[in-house]
Every structure is written in C-alpha cells, then in structure tokens.
Amino acid sequence: MGACLSLINLLKKTNRKTLFTTPSHGQKFFVFHKFRQFYKYDISETEAQNPQLALAKAQKQASKIYKTKQTLFLTNGSSSGIIASVLACTQPKDKVLIWRNAHPSHLNAVKLAGCEPVFYDIPIIKEWGIPDKTTPELLDLKGIRAVIVTSPTYEGIVSDIKTIKKVCSEAYLIVDEAHGALYPFSDKLPQSAVNIADFTIQSLHKTAGGLNPTALLHVNCDIDASIALNMINTTSPSYPLLASIEANINYLNSKKGRKKIDNLISEIECLRKNTTNVEFGGDDITKILIKKKGLTGFELSEKLYEYGIEDEKTNEISTMLLTGIGTSSEKLRRLSKILNKI
Numbered sequence: 001m002g003a004c005l006s007l008i009n010l011l012k013k014t015n016r017k018t019l020f021t022t023p024s025h026g027q028k029f030f031v032f033h034k035f036r037q038f039y040k041y042d043i044s045e046t047e048a049q050n051p052q053l054a055l056a057k058a059q060k061q062a063s064k065i066y067k068t069k070q071t072l073f074l075t076n077g078s079s080s081g082i083i084a085s086v087l088a089c090t091q092p093k094d095k096v097l098i099w100r101n102a103h104p105s106h107l108n109a110v111k112l113a114g115c116e117p118v119f120y121d122i123p124i125i126k127e128w129g130i131p132d133k134t135t136p137e138l139l140d141l142k143g144i145r146a147v148i149v150t151s152p153t154y155e156g157i158v159s160d161i162k163t164i165k166k167v168c169s170e171a172y173l174i175v176d177e178a179h180g181a182l183y184p185f186s187d188k189l190p191q192s193a194v195n196i197a198d199f200t201i202q203s204l205h206k207t208a209g210g211l212n213p214t215a216l217l218h219v220n221c222d223i224d225a226s227i228a229l230n231m232i233n234t235t236s237p238s239y240p241l242l243a244s245i246e247a248n249i250n251y252l253n254s255k256k257g258r259k260k261i262d263n264l265i266s267e268i269e270c271l272r273k274n275t276t277n278v279e280f281g282g283d284d285i286t287k288i289l290i291k292k293k294g295l296t297g298f299e300l301s302e303k304l305y306e307y308g309i310e311d312e313k314t315n316e317i318s319t320m321l322l323t324g325i326g327t328s329s330e331k332l333r334r335l336s337k338i339l340n341k342i
C-alpha cells in the first residue's frame, strides 16, 4: 500500500487501457458538458486503475490526522454516518436514546437498525429561543445500548462531551458534530468530540469547504464501522467526491487551512466589536447568532432579507447566520454594515 498514489493523483493519471467496464462514458463522452472535469475523474474499480487501495490509504492517513482508530469518507452526508454508527453498535431490539427534536437521520437510524427509540428532551434557552446543551442529567442511560448527542446544535450550542462520555460506561456515545467540522483544526473553536466519543460524524460540506454532501465518520472504539457503512452505501462510489474529501482534509490540516480558519475567527471577532446594535450569543463564534431589541427573530431575518442577506435559521427571538471556511471578508464587512444600519 506504501507505494500507491493518493486518490487525487490517481484520478489525474491518464488511463491507457481500452476499458469495456463501467462507467460507460469512459471519461470522454460528456452528456452534460459543463461537468466535463467531473466526468474525467469519474472512474470505477478496474484492474487498470484500482482506486480502492488509494481510498484505503487516504482514509488511513485521515485517521492519523484526526488521531482516531478509524476515519471513513462519506459521500451521502452526515445522515449516512449516523445511520452507519447506529447499525454498527446495536442489535435489533436494543434501546437507543435520542433527542426528541434531533435531525431526522437519528430516528431513521434507530428504525433501520430495528431498535427501540427512547427520547430525551432538551430545555430551550429562553433568552435566545434555541435548544440548550445536552447534560448528563438529561440522559437516563439505564438499559440503553447507544445514545446520540447533537453538539454543536444548529445554532452553535456545544455540550461537554467529556463529561457525557464519563456517564456512558455501558452505552456507546455517538456525537452528531455535523456542524463542527472545523473544530479539530483550531484551538479557538470548541473542543471536537472526535477523540472522545465512540463515533463522531461531521459534515465537511456545511462549514469546512466540502462539496455537497461530503462528510466524515470517526470511530474511537473497537468496532469496524465500514461493515455497517457498506450495507447502506452504493457499490459504485463517486471517486471525484471521495478525492475531494482527501483534498479537503489535507487543506484543513495544512498551515494555510488552519490560518484561514483563524482569519475567519478574527474577522468575526472584529465584526462583533464593530457591530454595536445587536446582541451576539452562542458557544461557537462561526455561527453568528444575533438578536435585536424591539424586533423578533423573524422580523430581524426579514429586514436582513430586504438588504439581500439570507440567514440559516431563525426563531421567535433570534436568528443565526452560518459562516465557514469559504466565508469571505467582504461578505462579513457587508453584514456588519447592514446590521449597523438596521
């Protein structure tokens, strides 16, 4: 495996064999011309160009970067990572503890695994109209095989995963960190669960510059999650998407990538300093959670929209504008200017 090319380089290599294999477009017949480059890299597992080894190497390298036992590349979003985690660590009829208002993939995972869902509730932070963090006191783990915790929440509320892990002696801990893919790459962001929970799932496409719907499943226990993942995955994976995941992780882990994240944080700190007529909240600075006296969250969202700014999520009290590694300084300056005008 040592001598095999990276996934990215393997896709760039010209294949000199005449292939009578899938995909029959043969990297040369472009039904949709605008995606010409995508077709060029769209290969299958063949004798001549065998990408499985390169994928295995890329995933191994990723697990070294994240210091996990296993890191798997997902091309069907965090949703597939959550389903694979539950399938991997449960038997039919096991009880799985999930948040009542969690992303639909949590209940879907429990149903697909033939398990019994048990629900927990999280109180609302009244001053912001958003769900609070998950704490051990909210989790009744008696007879529970696995528990899923969402951290950060959509709005950037982060739970103390270390403390939760301590009470999970009998249950597997699965952390939905779909909105926290930048956390392992900056000390200025909340601590990631990747080295604490048994399974952690992150969407690269949400905040970390990844293409839709690239994501990661990190494993920290002795279960090989690839067996469960293969049960729900296609047997014809998209190698362009998989290669983009390899490139994405290498970028985030590079000096340039880490600096880009730190710059984003500094620019948001600057925006917060210069924007005086709204209040900022949340545990994760990259989720710009704001409210304004005299306006409901929905009214604030509407006003922003009139100025051409669309937020990610709004409730009665507050609104949240999502940023990520691709958020430009100009965009943040424009936001600050408009917030000061409202």
Ligand SMILES: Cc1ncc(COP(=O)(O)O)c(C=O)c1O
Residues within 6 Å of the ligand: 076, 077, 078, 079, 080, 103, 105, 150, 153, 154, 176, 178, 179, 203, 213, 215
């Ligand atoms: C908290 C949370 N978990 C999981 C998901 C699923 O992520 P994906 O779209 O990558 O499948 C989402 C998507 O919005 C989410 O908000």
